[in-house]
Amino acid sequence: MKTRLRRASLTLVLGATLAACAPPRGPTTITYGLTLSPTGIDPHLNASAELGIPLSSVYDTLVVQDPATGEILPHLAQSWDVSPDGRTYTFHLRDGVTFHDGTTFDAADVVANLEYTVDPDNHSQKAIFMLGPFEHAEAPDPRTVVIHLSEPFPPLLDSLAQVYLGIASPEALQTWGPAEYPFHQVGTGPYRFVEYVPNDHLTLERNPDYAWPPPIAVNRTAAVERIVFRFYVDPATRALALENGEADILGEIPPLDAARLDALPGFTLLPVPIPGQPTQFLFNVERAPTDDPNVRRALIQAVDRRAAVRTVFGEFSPVAEAPLSSNMWAFSDAAPFPAFDVRSAEAALEAAGWSTGDDGVRRKGSEVLSLRIVTPTWGSHPEVAQLLEAAWEAIGAQVEVEVAAGFGLLREARDRGEYHLIGLNFFGTDPDVLRPMFASDRLYNWSNVSDPELDRLLERAATTAVSQDERKRLYAEAALRIRDQSLILPIRDYVNLVVVSDRVDGLHFTYQGWFPLLIDLRPGSGSS
Amino acid sequence: MVSSPDRPSSRLRIVVARRVVLGALTLWAAVTIAFFALRLTAGDPTASLLSQGLATAQQAEALRRALGLDRPLVAQYVAYVAGAVRGDLGRSLYTQRPVTTVIAEQSGSTLRLATAGLVTAAVFGTMLGVLAGWGGTSLLGRAAGALAGIATAVPVAVTGVVILWVATWAGGLSPPLLVLTRGSNLTLPALTLGLASSGALARVIQSGLEDNLRSTYLLAARARGVGHGLRLMWHAFRPALPSAISFLALETALLLSGTVVTETVFARPGLGRLLVSSILAGDFPVVQGLVLLAATIYTSTHILADAVSAFADPRLRAAG
Numbered sequence: 113m114k115t116r117l118r119r120a121s122l123t124l125v126l127g128a129t130l131a132a133c134a135p136p137r138g139p140t141t142i143t144y145g146l147t148l149s150p151t152g153i154d155p156h157l158n159a160s161a162e163l164g165i166p167l168s169s170v171y172d173t174l175v176v177q178d179p180a181t182g183e184i185l186p187h188l189a190q191s192w193d194v195s196p197d198g199r200t201y202t203f204h205l206r207d208g209v210t211f212h213d214g215t216t217f218d219a220a221d222v223v224a225n226l227e228y229t230v231d232p233d234n235h236s237q238k239a240i241f242m243l244g245p246f247e248h249a250e251a252p253d254p255r256t257v258v259i260h261l262s263e264p265f266p267p268l269l270d271s272l273a274q275v276y277l278g279i280a281s282p283e284a285l286q287t288w289g290p291a292e293y294p295f296h297q298v299g300t301g302p303y304r305f306v307e308y309v310p311n312d313h314l315t316l317e318r319n320p321d322y323a324w325p326p327p328i329a330v331n332r333t334a335a336v337e338r339i340v341f342r343f344y345v346d347p348a349t350r351a352l353a354l355e356n357g358e359a360d361i362l363g364e365i366p367p368l369d370a371a372r373l374d375a376l377p378g379f380t381l382l383p384v385p386i387p388g389q390p391t392q393f394l395f396n397v398e399r400a401p402t403d404d405p406n407v408r409r410a411l412i413q414a415v416d417r418r419a420a421v422r423t424v425f426g427e428f429s430p431v432a433e434a435p436l437s438s439n440m441w442a443f444s445d446a447a448p449f450p451a452f453d454v455r456s457a458e459a460a461l462e463a464a465g466w467s468t469g470d471d472g473v474r475r476k477g478s479e480v481l482s483l484r485i486v487t488p489t490w491g492s493h494p495e496v497a498q499l500l501e502a503a504w505e506a507i508g509a510q511v512e513v514e515v516a517a518g519f520g521l522l523r524e525a526r527d528r529g530e531y532h533l534i535g536l537n538f539f540g541t542d543p544d545v546l547r548p549m550f551a552s553d554r555l556y557n558w559s560n561v562s563d564p565e566l567d568r569l570l571e572r573a574a575t576t577a578v579s580q581d582e583r584k585r586l587y588a589e590a591a592l593r594i595r596d597q598s599l600i601l602p603i604r605d606y607v608n609l610v611v612v613s614d615r616v617d618g619l620h621f622t623y624q625g626w627f628p629l630l631i632d633l634r635p636g637s638g639s640s
Numbered sequence: 641m642v643s644s645p646d647r648p649s650s651r652l653r654i655v656v657a658r659r660v661v662l663g664a665l666t667l668w669a670a671v672t673i674a675f676f677a678l679r680l681t682a683g684d685p686t687a688s689l690l691s692q693g694l695a696t697a698q699q700a701e702a703l704r705r706a707l708g709l710d711r712p713l714v715a716q717y718v719a720y721v722a723g724a725v726r727g728d729l730g731r732s733l734y735t736q737r738p739v740t741t742v743i744a745e746q747s748g749s750t751l752r753l754a755t756a757g758l759v760t761a762a763v764f765g766t767m768l769g770v771l772a773g774w775g776g777t778s779l780l781g782r783a784a785g786a787l788a789g790i791a792t793a794v795p796v797a798v799t800g801v802v803i804l805w806v807a808t809w810a811g812g813l814s815p816p817l818l819v820l821t822r823g824s825n826l827t828l829p830a831l832t833l834g835l836a837s838s839g840a841l842a843r844v845i846q847s848g849l850e851d852n853l854r855s856t857y858l859l860a861a862r863a864r865g866v867g868h869g870l871r872l873m874w875h876a877f878r879p880a881l882p883s884a885i886s887f888l889a890l891e892t893a894l895l896l897s898g899t900v901v902t903e904t905v906f907a908r909p910g911l912g913r914l915l916v917s918s919i920l921a922g923d924f925p926v927v928q929g930l931v932l933l934a935a936t937i938y939t940s941t942h943i944l945a946d947a948v949s950a951f952a953d954p955r956l957r958a959a960g
Binding site: 148149151152154157158159232233235237238240241242290291292294309310311312313342343344345346348349352353355356357358517518519520521523524538545548549553554555556 | 681684685687688689690691692693694695696697699700702703706707731732734735736737738742745746749797801804805807808811812818821822823903904905906907908909910913914917919920921922923
């Protein structure tokens with residue numbers, strides 16, 4: 113007993129002495145909460161947005177984007193030229209970059225990565241499509257990479273700025289193969305991949321040799337030694353994980369919890385806008401009564417979108433007024449959607465032949481004004497659908513809401529075709545995110561629109577050699593056509609509510625929105 | 641243990657053998673139903689694989705071909721069953737890793753949780769059940785009965801969040817307690833899972849006890865002079881044991897579903913989380929593997945429970 117006591121006091125004294133000598137040190141490990149378990153975490157092969165939160169700091173990309181404007185800036189490629197026909201991209205690479213496994217980075221590695229991505233046996237779910245009409249790549253010398261396209265593809269530079277086309281060590285890719293590489297990832301980034309235990313955690317460790325930060329980073333080398341990512345799938349437990357100190361950073365905090373935590377000492381709320389399409393419902397233009405553009409427009413007018421957004425998403429999300437979110441460079445505010453105006457909505461329905469009977473239900477002849485909304489379970493779509501149901505029943509419609517759990521079931525509801533509105537939106541940094549949904553021949557044309565002029569605008573903006581200014585003009589025109597035909601009911605620009613504890617400082621995000629620049633994290637005032 | 645007059649072991653063997661054959665048929669049925677039901681209700685798995693919208697129709701078709709999803713359903717089924725017999729359950733559509741590997745690496749965590757949950761359920765359930773059955777209409781007995789009812793009625797998702805909330809609050813008062821809220825700590829998840837199952841177990845034991853306490857053989861025992869104390873309780877409790885054991889076996893299978901929610905709430909890895917994410921993602925091979933595993937656990941625990949019950953209650957051996 114006596115000995116133990118003496119030893120304890122010795123430890124105390126020693127500890128105190130050491131603490132006096134060393135400068136105050138913060139936590140060398142922080143915990144970053146992720147909100148879903150990715151189905152796979154190889155950025156070249158898998159599509160989850162969540163995987164990029166850790167891995168965008170494991171890989172460097174040829175180019176990066178300015179977090180505010182989306183402008184393309186150099187990174188592993190110091191400069192680049194695009195041929196006048198828009199089909200050949202030549203990149204001049206930075207010297208002195210090494211992979212975490214010690215091998216040196218050169219042009220052949222870029223070629224190997226692109227070939228790995230487009231190899232049909234590897235079943236890439238996203239990166240391969242981001243390359244568009246990719247034909248082949250070559251490395252005429254160790255510092256030069258040439259990418260050849262079969263046709264112009266202006267979104268290419270944007271694609272090359274994403275983690276999905278980050279540069280991995282070809283040696284590691286080859287050694288492990290597609291099934292095991294995800295557990296042994298090797299890049300050139302500010303953090304090294306340590307381990308991944310599915311559904312449990314993913315660990316990164318600082319890369320002390322890192323000396324080629326992108327121009328969007330503040331630090332030259334990472335300051336936090338270790339970052340552990342854990343998965344908080346249940347939204348109800350996220351605030352608790354922050355409060356009991358298990359997690360230091362967590363995104364997708366429910367609005368009420370976010371407001372509450374923000375008011376507490378020791379926590380800061382960062383609402384981060386996510387580029388892409390807003391939370392929205394697509395009108396089915398082939399099915400009566402939403403085949404009538406006047407009916408669609410009246411339905412939009414009958415919804416108090418401002419109130420709906422405040423109710424479901426709190427004070428943090430801007431009301432969406434366009435098919436692209438307002439933080440994108442291609443966003444145009446020239447075509448706001450019709451404002452809330454029940455009277456005009458009712459008048460328009462009357463004019464379209466839908467009049468109210470004694471039972472308060474609108475009919476055209478014997479046909480009832482009935483609407484069927486299909487909503488996915490994610491993104492608070494079901495809550496919004498409930499408000500739509502109330503708003504439209506108030507003007508005499510009969511509304512039915514079907515909730516589809518999982519993408520497979522949503523797709524199935526789409527294939528049955530028995531819907532008037534369906535909730536779907538894609539995230540993406542390039543405005544080409546519109547094409548899959550509004551070009552008549554594409555997979556996600558779930559509004560069944562067939563507008564040759566809209567097709568032409570979207571095709572021209574993404575498949576011809578046009579300047580960014582010209583693209584911006586084309587997308588503004590496309591947005592106008594989408595608004596004028598009332599193809600969508602836009603709800604809110606997506607905002608990720610991130611709460612960070614004061615144990616951590618320096619958190620900021622890339623243009624992509626979900627992905628943090630982990631290199632700039634540092635221990636905060638609340639660390640001890 | 642009392643030995644019985646005729647040769648029980650051979651009868652027992654026949655019973656078990658019959659159960660094993662039935663079990664194998666059950667497994668085959670489970671695999672078959674899962675295979676077709678998943679494909680017919682959840683649609684084309686590549687829809688989820690390509691949910692980013694970037695692929696063209698031709699590219700989507702190429703991916704279906706590469707994954708072998710363009711072959712006729714029956715051909716896919718035959719290939720799957722042939723593989724399953726050899727222990728090959730296919731590969732995850734998303735990661736191309738063998739399903740057996742994917743499932744194996746998540747089993748340890750669930751096994752620990754389920755075991756801890758089962759022990760918690762057995763302890764709490766027996767306690768509450770005996771108190772309720774023995775206490776009868778006394779205050780204690782009724783309180784125990786009510787507690788059992790609450791434990792059954794409140795969903796795991798709610799109990800879990802409440803328990804986590806209480807622990808976070810307690811941790812604010814006494815920081816050492818915060819260790820309980822850490823993902824690797826088994827205490828709170830086991831409590832959550834165990835409480836949910838303990839209610840139903842308590843009911844089984846309670847009603848068994850009540851029936852037996854009213855039975856004529858107990859009256860006879862009392863007439864023989866067996867007192868009102870522990871001895872009498874054992875007399876009444878032992879016949880209630882087989883149903884409690886089969887219930888626990890059933891519960892082992894049900895615990896697996898309880899782990900789905902518990903693992904989600906406490907951010908633990910495991911088969912429950914794997915099941916949910918695989919269903920939502922449309923990763924059919926993994927879902928099928930998990931269905932097969934669940935069916936295997938379910939049938940084997942029942943066979944085991946029947947055997948154990950037969951030992952615990954000699955009457956069952958004769959009844960075959």
